[in-house]
Amino acid sequence: MSSNTRVACVMVGLPARGKTYIAQKVCRYLQWLSISTKVFNVGNYRRKLHGAHQMHSFFDPNNKTGESARKQAATEALNDMVKWFKEENGTVAIFDATNSTRSRREFILNYCRKEDILVMFIESICQDENLILQNIVDVKLSSPDYKNIDPEKAAEDFRARIAHYEQAYEPITESHLTFIKIINVGSQVVINMIQGYLQSRIVYYLMNLHILPRSIFFSRHGESMYHLMGKIGGDSDLSPRGKRYALALPKLIKENLGDQPLTVWTSTMKRTIQTSEHLPYPKLQWKALDEIDAGCCDGKTYEEIEETSIRDQDKFNYRYRGGESYRDAINRLEPVIMELERQQNIMIVGHQAILRCMYAYFHNLPHEDLPYIRIPLHTVIKLTPKAYGCEEERYRFDIDAVDTYRPRPPPKQNAQQTA
Amino acid sequence: MAAQLYKTSSGHLFHAGRIAIITVGLPARGKTHVSHSLCRYLRWLGVSTKVFSLGNHRRQVLGTAANLPPGFFSLENRESAQVRHNIAVECLNEMIEWLKEEGQVGIFDASNTTEERRKEVHDTLISHDIQPVFIESICDKPTIIENNIRSVKITSPDYIGWDPEEAVKDYWARINNHLGFYQTITDLSLSFVKMINVGDRIIVNNVKGYLQSRIVFYLINLHISPRIIYFARAGESNNEISLKTDADLCPAGWGDDERTLTIWTSARQSSVQTAKPFEEGYTVINRALMAELNLGEVDGLTVEEIKEKFPEEYELQQKDMYHHRYPMAESYQDLAVRLESTILELEHEKNDVLIIAHETVLKCLYAYLFDRPEDEIPRIVIPRNYLIEIIPSAYGCHETRMEIVDTFNNPAPILATRLTSA
Numbered sequence: 001m002s003s004n005t006r007v008a009c010v011m012v013g014l015p016a017r018g019k020t021y022i023a024q025k026v027c028r029y030l031q032w033l034s035i036s037t038k039v040f041n042v043g044n045y046r047r048k049l050h051g052a053h054q055m056h057s058f059f060d061p062n063n064k065t066g067e068s069a070r071k072q073a074a075t076e077a078l079n080d081m082v083k084w085f086k087e088e089n090g091t092v093a094i095f096d097a098t099n100s101t102r103s104r105r106e107f108i109l110n111y112c113r114k115e116d117i118l119v120m121f122i123e124s125i126c127q128d129e130n131l132i133l134q135n136i137v138d139v140k141l142s143s144p145d146y147k148n149i150d151p152e153k154a155a156e157d158f159r160a161r162i163a164h165y166e167q168a169y170e171p172i173t174e175s176h177l178t179f180i181k182i183i184n185v186g187s188q189v190v191i192n193m194i195q196g197y198l199q200s201r202i203v204y205y206l207m208n209l210h211i212l213p214r215s216i217f218f219s220r221h222g223e224s225m226y227h228l229m230g231k232i233g234g235d236s237d238l239s240p241r242g243k244r245y246a247l248a249l250p251k252l253i254k255e256n257l258g259d260q261p262l263t264v265w266t267s268t269m270k271r272t273i274q275t276s277e278h279l280p281y282p283k284l285q286w287k288a289l290d291e292i293d294a295g296c297c298d299g300k301t302y303e304e305i306e307e308t309s310i311r312d313q314d315k316f317n318y319r320y321r322g323g324e325s326y327r328d329a330i331n332r333l334e335p336v337i338m339e340l341e342r343q344q345n346i347m348i349v350g351h352q353a354i355l356r357c358m359y360a361y362f363h364n365l366p367h368e369d370l371p372y373i374r375i376p377l378h379t380v381i382k383l384t385p386k387a388y389g390c391e392e393e394r395y396r397f398d399i400d401a402v403d404t405y406r407p408r409p410p411p412k413q414n415a416q417q418t419a
Numbered sequence: 420m421a422a423q424l425y426k427t428s429s430g431h432l433f434h435a436g437r438i439a440i441i442t443v444g445l446p447a448r449g450k451t452h453v454s455h456s457l458c459r460y461l462r463w464l465g466v467s468t469k470v471f472s473l474g475n476h477r478r479q480v481l482g483t484a485a486n487l488p489p490g491f492f493s494l495e496n497r498e499s500a501q502v503r504h505n506i507a508v509e510c511l512n513e514m515i516e517w518l519k520e521e522g523q524v525g526i527f528d529a530s531n532t533t534e535e536r537r538k539e540v541h542d543t544l545i546s547h548d549i550q551p552v553f554i555e556s557i558c559d560k561p562t563i564i565e566n567n568i569r570s571v572k573i574t575s576p577d578y579i580g581w582d583p584e585e586a587v588k589d590y591w592a593r594i595n596n597h598l599g600f601y602q603t604i605t606d607l608s609l610s611f612v613k614m615i616n617v618g619d620r621i622i623v624n625n626v627k628g629y630l631q632s633r634i635v636f637y638l639i640n641l642h643i644s645p646r647i648i649y650f651a652r653a654g655e656s657n658n659e660i661s662l663k664t665d666a667d668l669c670p671a672g673w674g675d676d677e678r679t680l681t682i683w684t685s686a687r688q689s690s691v692q693t694a695k696p697f698e699e700g701y702t703v704i705n706r707a708l709m710a711e712l713n714l715g716e717v718d719g720l721t722v723e724e725i726k727e728k729f730p731e732e733y734e735l736q737q738k739d740m741y742h743h744r745y746p747m748a749e750s751y752q753d754l755a756v757r758l759e760s761t762i763l764e765l766e767h768e769k770n771d772v773l774i775i776a777h778e779t780v781l782k783c784l785y786a787y788l789f790d791r792p793e794d795e796i797p798r799i800v801i802p803r804n805y806l807i808e809i810i811p812s813a814y815g816c817h818e819t820r821m822e823i824v825d826t827f828n829n830p831a832p833i834l835a836t837r838l839t840s841a
Contacts, residue, residue, distance in 0.1 A: 191621040194639050197764040204636035207623065321746050339629045
């Protein structure tokens with residue numbers, strides 16, 4: 001990615017079309033790939049400037065006070081966005097608002113052009129009434145705008161708010177603009193005048209998103225023979241306790257899913273394949289899910305590996321000699337994440353480092369914390385994606401296993417010497 | 420990115436199954452260019468891919484257009500319609516056979532301009548458990564079409580020995596003949612991509628699957644306007660080669676386009692300094708991702724020293740130069756994966772580009788542009804003191820190598836001498 005590129009993704013669409021959902025997802029994905037990204041939500045600015053409890057008349061295009069108040073919020077958000085690009089060397093900003101009129105889009109475009117920021121509009125169009133209603137119930141009624149307000153009244157008010165926007169809504173037709181139009185959650189996509197690789201990458205990601213409800217299960221493979229010996233890497237079999245875990249897994253999954261379909265993904269290593277052995281679902285083996293390659297340290301114990309302390313100084317970027325770093329692993333997991341976005345119920349039976357990378361994606365955890373995420377053995381983690389992140393449940397099995405967790409060493413105490 | 424990250428024993432990547440790409444569109448809309456570019460990219464990703472060109476198949480069976488009775492291509496000609504249909508069926512079957520035996524993605528390069536024909540192709544493929552994706556090329560800018568006819572069509576074997584102007588006239592007649600029969604795709608149940616005016620606008624309908632979406636990703640970046648790519652190796656830091664543009668770098672006469680020259684360098688000193696003479700008047704972009712192959716602990720060692728210090732690693736490296744990594748180093752494969760975004764940006768770029776980089780980087784980019792297998796990459800030679808001019812065209816790239824005269828010791832005004840022509 002060239003260092004000087006600045007892209008503003010400007011959302012377009014009526015309320016309850018999933019704009020915020022898209023904005024958050026794109027942000028999380030790009031951050032996971034180490035691209036500096038931030039969302040600027042105009043609604044938050046509006047609430048800060050003019051208070052949360054504004055009823056629908058505030059959004060009436062004929063209400064001049066409301067109109068100028070909303071433009072003020074947009075301008076403040078734009079100012080902050082430009083400041084962020086300059087001061088924090090940002091790469092992608094996501095400007096989350098309705099931006100549903102031509103004049104508003106023209107205003108944003110001119111503002112960004114002056115600052116040498118490329119603008120890509122992302123328009124979400126949804127003609128499915130049920131989906132819109134679902135979105136109102138799931139997301140909007142719990143928004144700060146409707147805190148302590150009767151849900152029925154809130155829904156009614158929100159629909160009136162949508163009606164105001166519909167009056168003035170002008171879908172993008174400006175053929176000189178860079179835009180992507182997502183129609184009915186991706187059943188059709190129109191892509192216009194894409195400028196540069198980074199934008200095409202975002203488009204590519206957006207094309208793979210869906211919003212159907214689903215669950216993602218993560219499990220490490222059961223305890224392995226290498227675990228018992230304290231060795232890392234290798235391709236060993238499950239230990240007797242690991243085999244008991246494999247036998248216990250199907251019941252838990254069945255209790256969670258009932259008759260819903262599920263696909264199980266494993267790595268190509270024996271310990272994950274053996275762990276999934278008794279699960280009565282279709283299975284796929286991914287080479288990309290294989291454990292981080294420990295290179296010349298493969299098959300050694302941590303005591304035998306002299307470099308552990310060097311690795312702890314920057315565990316995310318440390319690459320084993322002849323092997324891989326966590327950063328390398330994220331690169332090879334990118335296609336798995338993309339495929340995971342497209343699928344519905346998936347269970348991944350994987351390895352510690354690999355599941356850390358996947359888990360960090362779903363919870364938007366920073367890279368420096370990623371190598372220290374706790375993913376214990378004989379535990380199933382269930383993630384349910386929601387509009388603003390993932391809900392999580394953990395199921396711990398009553399089958400003992402070794403603890404493979406190595407905590408982050410305490411920071412160096414140099415500073416205290418002068419004290 | 421996913422480039423060449425792994426291969427499965429079946430050769431089918433990403434659990435994607437078999438896919439058929441079916442081009443749709445009037446003649447001279449860039450279908451062949453799109454087909455061959457896509458094929459090259461997918462092969463770079465490690466996907467077994469092949470183009471099945473109906474035009475080539477027809478020429479194999481019936482000979483070139485010169486052997487055909489006048490009016491053969493007229494869609495109103497019922498006699499030839501049957502012959503043409505049979506040939507199309509044969510060509511499609513050949514692709515299906517190949518997909519069943521070894522391939523993963525087949526590209527059926529034909530016009531497929533009617534709903535009826537597309538339905539037939541679609542149903543045949545589905546019955547063989549192959550997923551069809553249609554790619555329709557639409558172009559309403561006569562200049563693009565005319566350009567395409569002149570650069571591609573009249574050099575085809577159909578027009579060997581023809582007067583160029585006559586050939587152009589004949590080709591326009593062939594296109595006009597199709598016009599009345601052409602139906603754009605309207606069936607929303609089909610999986611399709613419409614490309615309007617070479618990538619200005621793209622409509623994607625009902626496209627599912629990882630590899631399919633990856634194909635769309637590539638198409639978003641693809642264009643087929645004429646342009647030139649230049650390669651030059653970065654000078655050694657203590658022996659600067661002064662590389663300066665001359666008339667040859669910016670050819671005029673490509674028609675109505677307004678290309679300029681952009682210079683890409685790695686962020687390393689040697690590349691940046693080699694590009695120095697261009698700083699006035701040209702855009703110079705430093706790309707950190709274009710840094711040379713990281714040699715890790717063997718950096719700076721001679722071959723003899725490597726043999727002595729890392730005898731085992733040296734043996735391994737000799738056996739598999741593409742995948743091997745020296746301690747703390749990158750393999751060529753790592754480098755190729757790192758260059759994936761550069762490659763897509765290169766596809767996207769409409770201006771001419773001069774790439775000044777280390778030889779290892781140029782080897783990978785060269786292999787991509789010329790569709791070379793990965794095991795050849797480490798052995799490709801990019802000579803110092805040469806400028807390589809690469810012109811992408813519908814069927815592949817053409818190169819010319821020019822010697823760069825060292826003006827440090829020889830301040831002659833002519834700096835690049837054209838040597839060979841492809």
